[in-house]
Amino acid sequence: MLKMAKTDLDAFVDALTEASYVVLAPIEEGEATKFGVVDGERIRIPRLSTRPLKELFFPQDESLLSFDCSGTPDTSIDMSGVLASAGISPRVALGVRPCDARSLVLLDNVFASDDYRDPYYTLRREKTVIVTFACPLPGVACFCESTGGGPYDETGSDVFFMEVADSYLVKVISEKGKGLLQEVSPLLEGSSPERSCILHEADDEDIQAVMEAKAVREQSVNTGVPVEAAVAILGQVDVFGDSAWEEVHKKCLGCAVCTYLCPTCHCFDIGDEVTGGSGERIRNWDSCMFPLFTLHASGHNPRPSRKERFRQRVMHKFNYFVENNDCMACVGCGRCVRNCPVNLDIRQVLAAFAGRELA
Amino acid sequence: MNKMTGSAMGEDTRGAIQEGIRNSAARMLESGEIDVFIGYEDGTLPLRTTPVFITRPEDAERLVWGPMCENNLTCYLPKFQGTVGVVVKGCDVRTLVNLILENQISRDKVKIVGVPCTGIIDRDRVGKALGTDRIINNAKVIERSLMLEGDGFEVEMEIRDVLASSCEVCRYPVPVVYDVLIGDESMAKDGKDPEAGYLEVEQFAELQPDARFSFFAQEIEGCIQCYACRQACPLCYCLECFADRQSPKWISRWRGLSDKMLFHLGRVLHVAGRCVDCGACRRACPVGIDLRLLTKNMEKVVKDSFEYESGLDIGGLPLLATYRREDPDDFIL
Amino acid sequence: MLDREPKIVAFLCNWCSYAGADLAGTGRIQYPPNVRVIRVPCSGRVDPLMILKCLQRGADGVLVSGCHPGDCHYIAGNYLARRKFVLLDKLLDFFGIEKGRVHFSWVSAAEGEKFADVVKQVTETVRALGKPTKLVR
Numbered sequence: 151m152l153k154m155a156k157t158d159l160d161a162f163v164d165a166l167t168e169a170s171y172v173v174l175a176p177i178e179e180g181e182a183t184k185f186g187v188v189d190g191e192r193i194r195i196p197r198l199s200t201r202p203l204k205e206l207f208f209p210q211d212e213s214l215l216s217f218d219c220s221g222t223p224d225t226s227i228d229m230s231g232v233l234a235s236a237g238i239s240p241r242v243a244l245g246v247r248p249c250d251a252r253s254l255v256l257l258d259n260v261f262a263s264d265d266y267r268d269p270y271y272t273l274r275r276e277k278t279v280i281v282t283f284a285c286p287l288p289g290v291a292c293f294c295e296s297t298g299g300g301p302y303d304e305t306g307s308d309v310f311f312m313e314v315a316d317s318y319l320v321k322v323i324s325e326k327g328k329g330l331l332q333e334v335s336p337l338l339e340g341s342s343p344e345r346s347c348i349l350h351e352a353d354d355e356d357i358q359a360v361m362e363a364k365a366v367r368e369q370s371v372n373t374g375v376p377v378e379a380a381v382a383i384l385g386q387v388d389v390f391g392d393s394a395w396e397e398v399h400k401k402c403l404g405c406a407v408c409t410y411l412c413p414t415c416h417c418f419d420i421g422d423e424v425t426g427g428s429g430e431r432i433r434n435w436d437s438c439m440f441p442l443f444t445l446h447a448s449g450h451n452p453r454p455s456r457k458e459r460f461r462q463r464v465m466h467k468f469n470y471f472v473e474n475n476d477c478m479a480c481v482g483c484g485r486c487v488r489n490c491p492v493n494l495d496i497r498q499v500l501a502a503f504a505g506r507e508l509a
Numbered sequence: 510m511n512k513m514t515g516s517a518m519g520e521d522t523r524g525a526i527q528e529g530i531r532n533s534a535a536r537m538l539e540s541g542e543i544d545v546f547i548g549y550e551d552g553t554l555p556l557r558t559t560p561v562f563i564t565r566p567e568d569a570e571r572l573v574w575g576p577m578c579e580n581n582l583t584c585y586l587p588k589f590q591g592t593v594g595v596v597v598k599g600c601d602v603r604t605l606v607n608l609i610l611e612n613q614i615s616r617d618k619v620k621i622v623g624v625p626c627t628g629i630i631d632r633d634r635v636g637k638a639l640g641t642d643r644i645i646n647n648a649k650v651i652e653r654s655l656m657l658e659g660d661g662f663e664v665e666m667e668i669r670d671v672l673a674s675s676c677e678v679c680r681y682p683v684p685v686v687y688d689v690l691i692g693d694e695s696m697a698k699d700g701k702d703p704e705a706g707y708l709e710v711e712q713f714a715e716l717q718p719d720a721r722f723s724f725f726a727q728e729i730e731g732c733i734q735c736y737a738c739r740q741a742c743p744l745c746y747c748l749e750c751f752a753d754r755q756s757p758k759w760i761s762r763w764r765g766l767s768d769k770m771l772f773h774l775g776r777v778l779h780v781a782g783r784c785v786d787c788g789a790c791r792r793a794c795p796v797g798i799d800l801r802l803l804t805k806n807m808e809k810v811v812k813d814s815f816e817y818e819s820g821l822d823i824g825g826l827p828l829l830a831t832y833r834r835e836d837p838d839d840f841i842l
Numbered sequence: 843m844l845d846r847e848p849k850i851v852a853f854l855c856n857w858c859s860y861a862g863a864d865l866a867g868t869g870r871i872q873y874p875p876n877v878r879v880i881r882v883p884c885s886g887r888v889d890p891l892m893i894l895k896c897l898q899r900g901a902d903g904v905l906v907s908g909c910h911p912g913d914c915h916y917i918a919g920n921y922l923a924r925r926k927f928v929l930l931d932k933l934l935d936f937f938g939i940e941k942g943r944v945h946f947s948w949v950s951a952a953e954g955e956k957f958a959d960v961v962k963q964v965t966e967t968v969r970a971l972g973k974p975t976k977l978v979r
């Protein structure tokens with residue numbers, strides 16, 4: 151385990167940049183924070199970025215290919231969209247929180263599985279090293295522990311930073327992470343002492359301190375959410391027609407806050423944007439909470455009301471995804487809890503089902 | 510009864526209002542006057558309440574009242590069949606009036622429990638006043654202050670310093686229509702400065718057009734098109750929003766800024782003469798986009814050009830369903 | 843100043859302004875060929891979104907023209923439209939879109955001369971504004 155002073159973080163980032171990595175970290179956009187390119191600014195890592203990490207790999211919108219069928223009878227298709235992703239520089243996502251890092255492993259089931267490998271997603275994934283920072287005291291909406299994660303969970307990370315007093319302990323998790331540190335080590339000594347980062351071996355005392363901090367923080371996460379019990383109930387056939395859906399969905403407004411901000415929601419739409427004879431095929435986030443999501447061309451909508459849509463969201467996360475991938479599609483980051491305009495709390499929904507005897 | 514001054518708006522007053530709401534709800538449910546009562550109950554996070562739908566008189570105890578009752582509950586009304594009781598603040602009742610004018614609900618199907626409103630808390634403001642990333646574990650309203658407890662701190666804030674921006678300039682804090690009014694009208698007017706809202710708009714209008722445009726461009730850039738602003742607005746009840754139309758496709762969910770601008774311009778036009786500055790859209794936005802200047806300016810345009818104020822006259826006609834011969838004509842060639 | 847010919851979309855109501863344009867044509871009154879006419883049943887048919895969409899998809903200017911107040915074939919279509927136009931006009935201005943991209947006029951079936959004048963005036967204003975950048979996609 152390595153150790154560096156907190157104040158050396160900016161110098162560490164300088165070294166990454168010098169090693170030709172694009173550094174992506176939480177940046178401010180208006181009132182919100184999201185992962186974006188840091189370019190000389192000081193790094194400030196918020197508790198959890200407003201917008202999820204997923205957009206670095208599965209952006210809100212992207213062009214998959216462009217085509218031109220205006221001239222000759224032949225349609226020419228330009229796949230430079232894919233090539234552009236292939237050509238992206240190596241990147242480092244820095245200041246990721248454990249829940250977000252874990253979400254990538256869940257998303258891999260969808261976009262980078264044995265059945266299907268999405269070229270856009272996988273390329274970005276391959277080119278990105280995930281540098282996670284253990285959580286400070288968890289927020290009131292967090293429930294990562296209940297979903298199998300935790301403030302020190304290393305799943306999905308390549309390098310893991312843990313704070314003790316004025317320092318970070320730096321743990322290498324994966325080969326990718328090891329490679330990154332090897333590459334930047336020679337560059338850590340900057341032009342001046344202020345611009346240098348000193349990385350040295352941590353001693354036993356440091357490790358002891360980090361274990362203590364870890365225990366405190368893990369204990370303060372809300373562990374009372376009966377996720378497992380809810381998953382068991384939601385796995386029963388009768389649940390689909392259960393009357394509880396009527397109650398739990400009632401205040402939902404049908405916006406896309408919970409799904410767009412969720413680090414694991416991954417539904418998308420593909421469409422062509424055409425002007426004249428040429429255009430682009432685009433992919434953008436979609437949300438099961440929108441009526442348009444399931445609207446048929448005939449006008450029929452198999453999920454006609456917010457009740458069916460809300461049920462879909464819960465069932466997908468805690469049942470269908472579990473059946474398909476052996477894990478639930480929730481990392482307990484609490485973004486949906488924190489940001490729902492009407493405080494419709496998924497934890498309460500799970501609790502409502504966990505305690506339910508189905509008829 | 511003694512007239513209470515603003516500073517005496519204490520726990521007792523709030524408690525009395527809460528009691529009043531609970532009693533009204535229970536009474537109306539018991540007598541069968543209403544099938545459901547829509548109010549607020551405690552939320553799952555500090556500083557939050559959440560909408561609740563009460564159908565049994567004994568559940569009326571769950572109802573709460575205070576400056577954390579931020580949602581505009583009238584957005585649920587068109588969903589319900591039967592008779593509905595609802596608790597409303599000064600702004601909420603004006604969207605309700607509009608829903609009646611626009612034939613979305615009928616007056617005799619709703620029982621209005623009005624509360625003269627002293628303003629609601631803006632959670633973002635509280636967060637900012639506290640400093641970044643502090644965790645609030647507990648928030649309590651005591652008299653006119655907010656007591657916050659968190660990771661190693663205890664802070665007291667004056668509620669008036671963290672009011673929602675719409676509330677600071679509220680023109681009609683006392684419900685203009687109601688079946689039952691609970692609380693004291695005099696307190697509601699306290700500390701409000703209705704003209705300041707227009708002043709802000711006027712000052713902004715004095716900037717150069719390019720500066721105004723860049724301001725909006727910057728604000729709208731961050732929009733993620735989640736449409737929470739639309740969904741939270743009681744007046745955005747269209748079965749199919751123009752933003753969701755596929756043919757013609759007015760708004761694309763691709764390549765951002767221009768389409769996002771069109772959405773927001775379209776939305777402002779669609780709520781023109783209807784918006785009551787309740788601020789629900791602003792609060793719903795997960796990324797903090799504030800386009801209140803646009804709606805507030807529209808409110809002022811409507812007032813100046815047509816001498817019309819939204820949601821005040823339950824016997825009137827919607828702004829765009831009528832006209833006057835002498836409406837402004839000087840901009841037409 | 844625009845270095846190419848401006849493209850202007852003109853929404854003309856069927857009963858007055860479209861006939862006015864026709865009259866300008868049959869009367870051989872010259873006016874700039876920059877307008878692309880879209881015939882609408884009434885000025886009341888013009889949804890402000892249509893105007894915004896034109897600006898977004900590259901029109902340099904938009905003209906909406908209907909019957910004079912009191913003359914609308916549908917009695918009040920233009921009065922109702924006028925309210926919407928006030929709102930749009932003020933909104934665009936407040937939003938920082940340059941004045942002069944969007945124009946409104948009343949032109950009757952007998953006013954071929956006026957139609958030509960309106961088109962001239964609109965074309966020159968739009969030309970002077972230069973290339974639109976603000977709402978364009």
Ligand code: SF4
Binds near residue numbers: 401492
């Ligand atoms: S954020 Fe809340 S209101 Fe919006 S769709 Fe999700 S649960 Fe419903």
Ligand code: SF4
Binds near residue numbers: 482484
């Ligand atoms: S469902 Fe909610 S808590 Fe779970 S991962 Fe998504 S946003 Fe986070």
Ligand code: SF4
Binds near residue numbers: 744780785788
């Ligand atoms: S537009 Fe916003 S402020 Fe206006 S009525 Fe709707 S939610 Fe309220």
Ligand code: SF4
Binds near residue numbers: 731738794795
């Ligand atoms: S709520 Fe905010 S992010 Fe969502 S559509 Fe409205 S302005 Fe955009």
Ligand code: FES
Binds near residue numbers: 857886
């Ligand atoms: S028919 Fe010409 S404006 Fe209505």
